[in-house]
Amino acid sequence: MAVKIFLAEKDIPRQWYNLAADLPTPLQPPLGPDGNPVTPDMLAPVFPMNLIEQEVSQDRWIDIPEEILDILYRWRPSPLYRAKYLEKALGTPARIYYKNEGVSPPGSHKPNTAVAQAWYNKQFGIKRLTTETGAGQWGSALAFACALLDLECKVFMVRISFDQKPFRRLMMETWGAECVASPSEETNAGRNILKEMPDTPGSLGIAISEAIEAAVTDTSGQTRYSLGSVLNHVMLHQTIIGQEAKKQLASIGENKVDVVIGCAGGGSNFAGLAFPYVADKIAGADIKIVPTEPSSCPTMTRAPFSYDHGDTACMTPLLPMYSLGHTFVPPPIHAGGLRYHGMAPLVSQAIVEGLMEPMALHQLECYEAAILWARTEGFISAPETSHAIAATIREAKQAKEEGKEKVILMNWSGHGLMDLTGYQAFLEGKLVDYPLPEEELSKSIHVMDKLPKPSMAKSGKW
Amino acid sequence: MAVKIFLAEKDIPRQWYNLAADLPTPLQPPLGPDGNPVTPDMLAPVFPMNLIEQEVSQDRWIDIPEEILDILYRWRPSPLYRAKYLEKALGTPARIYYKNEGVSPPGSHKPNTAVAQAWYNKQFGIKRLTTETGAGQWGSALAFACALLDLECKVFMVRISFDQKPFRRLMMETWGAECVASPSEETNAGRNILKEMPDTPGSLGIAISEAIEAAVTDTSGQTRYSLGSVLNHVMLHQTIIGQEAKKQLASIGENKVDVVIGCAGGGSNFAGLAFPYVADKIAGADIKIVPTEPSSCPTMTRAPFSYDHGDTACMTPLLPMYSLGHTFVPPPIHAGGLRYHGMAPLVSQAIVEGLMEPMALHQLECYEAAILWARTEGFISAPETSHAIAATIREAKQAKEEGKEKVILMNWSGHGLMDLTGYQAFLEGKLVDYPLPEEELSKSIHVMDKLPKPSMAKSGKW
Numbered sequence: 001m002a003v004k005i006f007l008a009e010k011d012i013p014r015q016w017y018n019l020a021a022d023l024p025t026p027l028q029p030p031l032g033p034d035g036n037p038v039t040p041d042m043l044a045p046v047f048p049m050n051l052i053e054q055e056v057s058q059d060r061w062i063d064i065p066e067e068i069l070d071i072l073y074r075w076r077p078s079p080l081y082r083a084k085y086l087e088k089a090l091g092t093p094a095r096i097y098y099k100n101e102g103v104s105p106p107g108s109h110k111p112n113t114a115v116a117q118a119w120y121n122k123q124f125g126i127k128r129l130t131t132e133t134g135a136g137q138w139g140s141a142l143a144f145a146c147a148l149l150d151l152e153c154k155v156f157m158v159r160i161s162f163d164q165k166p167f168r169r170l171m172m173e174t175w176g177a178e179c180v181a182s183p184s185e186e187t188n189a190g191r192n193i194l195k196e197m198p199d200t201p202g203s204l205g206i207a208i209s210e211a212i213e214a215a216v217t218d219t220s221g222q223t224r225y226s227l228g229s230v231l232n233h234v235m236l237h238q239t240i241i242g243q244e245a246k247k248q249l250a251s252i253g254e255n256k257v258d259v260v261i262g263c264a265g266g267g268s269n270f271a272g273l274a275f276p277y278v279a280d281k282i283a284g285a286d287i288k289i290v291p292t293e294p295s296s297c298p299t300m301t302r303a304p305f306s307y308d309h310g311d312t313a314c315m316t317p318l319l320p321m322y323s324l325g326h327t328f329v330p331p332p333i334h335a336g337g338l339r340y341h342g343m344a345p346l347v348s349q350a351i352v353e354g355l356m357e358p359m360a361l362h363q364l365e366c367y368e369a370a371i372l373w374a375r376t377e378g379f380i381s382a383p384e385t386s387h388a389i390a391a392t393i394r395e396a397k398q399a400k401e402e403g404k405e406k407v408i409l410m411n412w413s414g415h416g417l418m419d420l421t422g423y424q425a426f427l428e429g430k431l432v433d434y435p436l437p438e439e440e441l442s443k444s445i446h447v448m449d450k451l452p453k454p455s456m457a458k459s460g461k462w
Numbered sequence: 463m464a465v466k467i468f469l470a471e472k473d474i475p476r477q478w479y480n481l482a483a484d485l486p487t488p489l490q491p492p493l494g495p496d497g498n499p500v501t502p503d504m505l506a507p508v509f510p511m512n513l514i515e516q517e518v519s520q521d522r523w524i525d526i527p528e529e530i531l532d533i534l535y536r537w538r539p540s541p542l543y544r545a546k547y548l549e550k551a552l553g554t555p556a557r558i559y560y561k562n563e564g565v566s567p568p569g570s571h572k573p574n575t576a577v578a579q580a581w582y583n584k585q586f587g588i589k590r591l592t593t594e595t596g597a598g599q600w601g602s603a604l605a606f607a608c609a610l611l612d613l614e615c616k617v618f619m620v621r622i623s624f625d626q627k628p629f630r631r632l633m634m635e636t637w638g639a640e641c642v643a644s645p646s647e648e649t650n651a652g653r654n655i656l657k658e659m660p661d662t663p664g665s666l667g668i669a670i671s672e673a674i675e676a677a678v679t680d681t682s683g684q685t686r687y688s689l690g691s692v693l694n695h696v697m698l699h700q701t702i703i704g705q706e707a708k709k710q711l712a713s714i715g716e717n718k719v720d721v722v723i724g725c726a727g728g729g730s731n732f733a734g735l736a737f738p739y740v741a742d743k744i745a746g747a748d749i750k751i752v753p754t755e756p757s758s759c760p761t762m763t764r765a766p767f768s769y770d771h772g773d774t775a776c777m778t779p780l781l782p783m784y785s786l787g788h789t790f791v792p793p794p795i796h797a798g799g800l801r802y803h804g805m806a807p808l809v810s811q812a813i814v815e816g817l818m819e820p821m822a823l824h825q826l827e828c829y830e831a832a833i834l835w836a837r838t839e840g841f842i843s844a845p846e847t848s849h850a851i852a853a854t855i856r857e858a859k860q861a862k863e864e865g866k867e868k869v870i871l872m873n874w875s876g877h878g879l880m881d882l883t884g885y886q887a888f889l890e891g892k893l894v895d896y897p898l899p900e901e902e903l904s905k906s907i908h909v910m911d912k913l914p915k916p917s918m919a920k921s922g923k924w
Contacts, residue, residue, distance in 0.1 A: 105840040170882035420632035
């Protein structure tokens with residue numbers, strides 16, 4: 001029984017899978033501030049038209065350009081692992097598999113879309129990309145992609161992370177990107193915030209506003225903005241993960257998956273693994289598909305499905321999604337990538353359709369799971385990824401109780417070597433769980449609480 | 463043309479290769495303080511007898527226990543990469559291949575021997591291992607191995623690294639090891655140093671003394687000491703790297719290697735890749751084998767071949783090796799793993815025999831090479847590894863000048879994600895080269911400057 005299942009480069013998937021083509025109810029369109037659907041032209045100052053076309057595409061399969069594959073070969077196909085050491089420790093009859101996305105140079109799944117976005121921008125004649133980063137995983141991935149494609153890259157990094165995580169910044173600079181603390185003096189948005197709150201630690205919402213402003217105000221027309229999650233084209237680029245997993249499992253005769261698990265902040269790594277299985281589920285397969293989130297930022301399990309902005313400063317269109325409200329401030333859990341108020345519209349819609357069963361977990365359980373993982377499987381996991389591990393352990397224990405040989409497939413979205421302070425807090429007994437922020441929940445602003453009901457809605461959540 | 467060449471787990475090498483069996487002149491034995499050869503019994507308080515047997519073995523092949531392979535499968539066989547993106551950037555006709563040892567959970571080649579050493583200690587009934595670590599790569603690897611084998615692990619970490627690299631310490635703690643700053647109050651060696659120099663930043667020499675003392679003074683008899691380089695059994699355990707590389711190259715029809723390159727501090731990652739090729743060279747093959755070192759710590763290129771201690775405090779036996787003297791203090795280059803005064807006896811002897819062509823490089827050239835690597839191949843390299851990259855680039859450029867399709871094989875010994883401060887200094891223009899420390903060289907103490915001349919000595923160095 002092999003621990004690692006490889007896939008040859010020649011067998012890499014050559015198309016991305018677009019779930020939008022198969023959803024029982026079509027996605028609602030993004031809306032402008034006037035409540036009318038946003039047109040592609042309105043997005044043109046922010047994104048290149050070739051990515052906007054992907055964003056609105058209804059095609060089921062979209063070809064991956066050979067030149068993008070040629071970049072991805074540095075780490076793709078990523079190995080599929082059998083978690084046999086964890087299985088043994090748990091004494092479970094379940095067979096647990098995971099995709100190891102930590103093998104990419106920046107150490108996470110993020111470059112799957114960073115490379116694609118940088119490539120399409122370059123094709124469109126763009127010379128320079130701007131983006132924001134919180135914990136730093138996305139900023140590093142875009143810096144990496146821009147280095148390989150010879151694009152300039154500017155990353156607005158949330159001030160508190162900029163100060164606390166100098167190594168993340170150094171990664172970006174090693175790949176040639178410019179990284180500035182946000183709020184900065186370089187944008188109106190940043191200057192206004194600094195005038196009011198000179199000592200602010202910053203926020204992802206502010207950093208997004210600055211990155212968008214820096215892109216749209218460049219009069220050369222050669223700068224665009226790049227987003228690392230939430231949007232349809234980002235989910236699309238990640239679907240190579242789940243397609244690879246299917247081929248790898250088939251190569252060892254494992255043709256039936258019972259449970260698919262991934263952590264979800266904006267939704268992209270989860271979607272990448274899960275969407276090809278969602279397609280199977282829509283076609284009738286019996287698969288439990290589980291996006292996991294922090295109990296203290298319970299977007300999928302507690303928030304309403306509504307129209308809301310993707311950022312705090314309301315610069316993005318209104319997106320149809322589960323949202324805790326764009327002013328929601330999550331407690332300071334260590335999984336920075338899961339501290340987001342919204343959820344990708346495609347994931348949200350699939351939940352509404354009853355195709356997924358979200359699970360919320362507190363961080364103590366997740367770190368306990370990550371420690372067990374490190375001491376059995378060997379790898380140190382990102383705090384975000386630990387939410388998928390904890391859910392996997394729950395499912396494996398349930399399989400043991402039921403005496404069932406379930407097949408569980410998980411996305412190990414990235415390593416935690418740049419994020420060890422959470423482990424320190426846990427090991428020193430200083431890590432705490434945060435109660436559900438009911439007060440924050442009740443305060444949260446939703447721009448539009450009611451949407452037309454999808455025809456197949458089964459979740460009963462709204 | 464595939465970028466990554468995989469090897470199936472079933473094809474993993476099942477024996478280690480012992481160069482001692484093939485050296486034209488036998489290794490000189492280690493000597494005690496009285497100048498007489500050390501016997502296995504004298505080493506028994508420090509190492510378990512099964513490892514001492516490996517240390518003195520003259521067997522060419524030594525079986526790798528299945529249980530060790532079962533642990534190694536977490537990352538072995540490691541992928542062999544074709545560095546086609548670097549080749550393109552250099553416009554070289556050379557074909558460059560590298561073993562990616564950064565895929566191990568601790569991120570370097572070190573666990574190849576850490577796992578083996580922990581396993582043999584456990585077989586021998588040992589419950590607890592002590593070791594030292596400088597930059598942290600070795601301490602993390604042993605912590606990792608002990609976690610998987612359920613052994614206690616105590617790491618004495620050089621004070622200045624302990625303070626400057628909290629993430630390295632956190633890695634060890636995540637795997638359950640205890641990590642203390644050295645010098646510590648826990649040993650006589652540490653207490654004595656602290657009494658004289660309360661503010662000392664510590665040194666590898668002091669940390670080794672503390673780790674050995676902590677092992678040999680444990681009256682339970684269940685503690686031993688573990689070393690991450692220099693000794694014969696450590697070189698042995700690393701030879702799985704070169705054997706894998708041979709199989710991987712053969713699988714793509716690449717049957718002739720022209721140049722083999724690795725960085726060498728104590729010598730282990732270099733030996734791991736190179737020794738199986740040294741065997742070919744002894745048998746007549748035409749291969750250039752290049753260990754690389756810092757110009758400011760020029761053990762192989764400037765030091766005499768002599769008998770010297772492995773540590774500053776003279777607790778180890780006298781080893782026959784190139785040595786700058788056990789009191790030599792190298793300049794503060796960022797490649798901490800290459801700041802060592804000696805060189806593995808097996809590597810030293812092979813150099814004396816004329817089987818290798820050492821190369822010394824300054825760190826500015828190495829960081830420049832590492833930046834080019836990050837922006838072409840994509841991976842961020844350890845500062846030590848950058849010395850192998852710089853040498854590879856030199857060889858590739860020479861192949862271009864000569865118009866020759868050379869095959870170059872390099873060991874990419876580990877990633878640099880925990881060691882980014884050197885990149886920062888380089889990018890900010892603050893990194894400097896250090897002149898050869900001639901004064902230090904002339905001061906260096908060698909316990910015995912003259913050794914019996916090996917029969918095939920060709921280097922002309924002594």
